[in-house]
Amino acid sequence: MNCVRCLLRLQSLGIRSPSVRAALQHPAWLQRSTAPSKITRHNTCSQALRRFHGSAACSKSQPVSTDQEEKDKSLVTYDDLFEKVARDTKTKATFNRVLEVFCKRDIRRRGHIEFIYAALKKMPEFGVERDIAVYNNLLDIFPKEVFVPRNFIQRMFNHYPRQQECGVQLLEQMENYGILPNVESKVLIVQIFGEKSHPMRKFQRIMYWFPKFKHTNPFPVPRHLPEDPVDLARLSLNRIANDLDAKVTVYQTPCTDVSESGEEITFPLVVGIQSPDQMELLAKHNPSRPVFVEGPFPLWLRNTCVYYYVLRAEPLPPKEKVEEPYDPERSFYYPLELDLDLDRDLGEDNSFDVDEVDEGPVFAMCMTSRGDQATLNQWISGLQETNPILGSVPTIFRLDAGPTELQGVSD
C-alpha cells in the first residue's frame, strides 16, 4: 500500500518514464518489488518523524532502544554487525538478514551510509556481488524521499552530497561486476534521490553504455565455466583451434587405479585437438626433421587460467620451401588462380608492407592435467594412430618448468 502511494506521488512529481507506468499497471509486481515490506513501513514513520528532527545532538540523547546503549562506539561497528549476525554461514540469506537487522534497529536508519559502505565491502565475502536483488535491497536501506530536492536552490546545489556519493558508489560496484540495474533499482533511486540526482545520472549512464558493449566480444566466454575438466579442456581447445572441422579426442580420462602392489596410480587427463588441415600438414612433414612438443602456454578464460601444449615444427629453411601449385580440380566453378598480367594501381593494393613472421606449422594441441614428458608421450602415441608419420619423426620435448596443473589459477 505504501509503495503504491510512493509511486503515485512520483507520478505526481512528473515522472513519465515507461518503467514507472508499467509498475503502476501491475500492482502485483509492486508487492514483490519491495519485498522486505518492513523496510517500507519504516519509511512512512521516518517521514512522520521528520517534523521533530531537530539537531543531531538532540536526537542522540533519546535512545531508540535499549540495546543501542550497549553498542560500542568503534568505527567498525557495521563490520561487526556482519560478523555477529552471519557468524558461521555466509550466504545470501544471512546477508539479507543483516540488512533486515540493521533496518529494524533504528527507526531513522541512522548511520546507513557507513552501513552501506561496509556492506558493499562485505559483498564478495558473502558471494552476493553479482546479485541484483541484493543490490536492490541495499538501495532500499536509504530512507525514501528525504534526499529528494524540493526547491530550485536545493536542486542547484549538491543536495545531500554524502548520501548521493554513497548511491553512486553502490552503482559503481554494480558496474564493476557487470550487473545491469533493473526497473526496481530505477524506482528506488527515483524514490530516494529524485529524478535528476547524481545516482540517477549514473544509472542512466550504465543503462546507456552497458547494452552497447554487451556483445562486443567476438570470442565470448561463458559466465560459468564447466566444472568437469574434460568439458573445460574441450571448450578451451575448441576456442584456440579456431577451426570448425577440428576434432577433439580424449586420449585418457582422469581416473584412479590401484595397482597390484597396492599403490595408487592416478591417470592424468589427456585431451587433444587436431583439424584435417593440420593432419595434412603433418603428413607432408619431412620425416628427417624433428617435431617439437612445446609448452605450457597459458590461456585465460575470464578468471581461470588453463595451460596447453603444442606440437609444432621449426620453420623450413628458405631453400627447402616448395611452392605448391593449385590443384585446378579443386574448384570446377571458378579458377583459383588467375595468371593475368594486369597492373594494379597503388590505390588498389590492400596488402600490408611487412615481412611475414616465419614460424613453424602447428600440428596439434593438447591439454593435460599433468605436464610431464610421460603424459605428453601418451598424447603423441595417441596421435600416431591417426598420423602414422609420427612413428618415424623424432619428437623433442621443449617444456618449460611451468605450472603442471590444468587449472592453475582460479577465482
Place this chain on the structure above:
Amino acid sequence: MALLRATHLTQAARFLGCFKQTHLTQGFPQLSPCWRTISGGEYRRPGQPKEYTPIWKQFDFQKGVKGMQKHFALLKEEFLSRWTGPEGRPLVEHMLEQTRVIWEFRGPKSLENWTVSSDREIGGRSEAFLKLGRNNTTCQLYGTLCSVAPRDGETRYSGYCTLRSKPLKGAFDSKKHHDWTSFNTLHLRIRGDGRPWMINIGAETYFSHQKDEIYSYFLYTRGGPYWQDVKIPFSKFFLSSRGRIQDDQHALWLDKVNTIGMTLGDKADGPFQLEIDFIAVCNDRAHTEEFAYEVYKRNPEV
C-alpha cells in the same frame, strides 16, 4: 561586487589553466588548493615527497653535443623531405596508399618507441616487461597482473599494465603527429592469451584540461598458437577521460594522433602475455560509418 568579479576571474583562470593562479588571486583565498598541475611530469603518489635535482647536476656536455647532432640532422631531414612530397613521400603514394604500417617490430631498435608501465607507479604490485619475440621479429609484452589496491587510503582500484607508444618528435623536440586522415581502420596482428585488452588512442587536444582524454576500444584476444588479425574501425572508438566514459562523445579526429596504447586491466590476477607483430592503419572501403555512438543531444540529457 568586487568579490564576485574576483571569483569570476579565478574561474576564468582555472578554465584557461595556463595562467599562474597566484597572479589573479592575490589576497583572496584560493578556491581549489589541490589542483593537479598542468605541466606535471610523473605521477606523484599521495604522500610521496617532491623530487628536486639542482640544475647544475642535470648538465652534461657530451649529451649536449650528441643532442645537437641529432637535432640538426632531423632539421635537415625535415627541410629536405618537403622537396620529395608531403611527409617525405612522393605525392602519388601519399594520395593513393590504402594501407600504412605504422609500427612493426624488427630488431631491438623498434622497442625504443614504446613505454611500458604498470600500476607500480601508483603503488600497485603488477609487473610488465617488453622484449623481442623468439625470432626478433615480434614484440612480446609480458608480466603479471595484481589487482590489490595500494594501501594509501585514497586509491580504490588498481591492477593495470600498459604499453604506450612515444609521441613523435621533430627537430628540437617539436611536436609531430601521425596524420591518418586517409584511413579509417586500425589493423593489428597480435597473439594474446585470451585476455581482453583495451586500445587507447591519444590525439592532440587544444585545451590543457583535455590532456587526459583518450579514445578507447576493446581488443579481445582469442588465445592459442595462431596469429590473429584484428581490424577496428576508428569510428568505434569512444571518448574517455581518466578512465571514465564521457557523456559528450565525438568522433576521433585522425589528423593529429599522438600515441597509441594497449592496456590490460581485467582484474584476473596472474601472468599475461601479448605478442604484437605490427600495427597498421588501412582504408576499409566497405566501412562508411562515421561515429558509432550518438552525438546529438539526448533527452533526458545524461
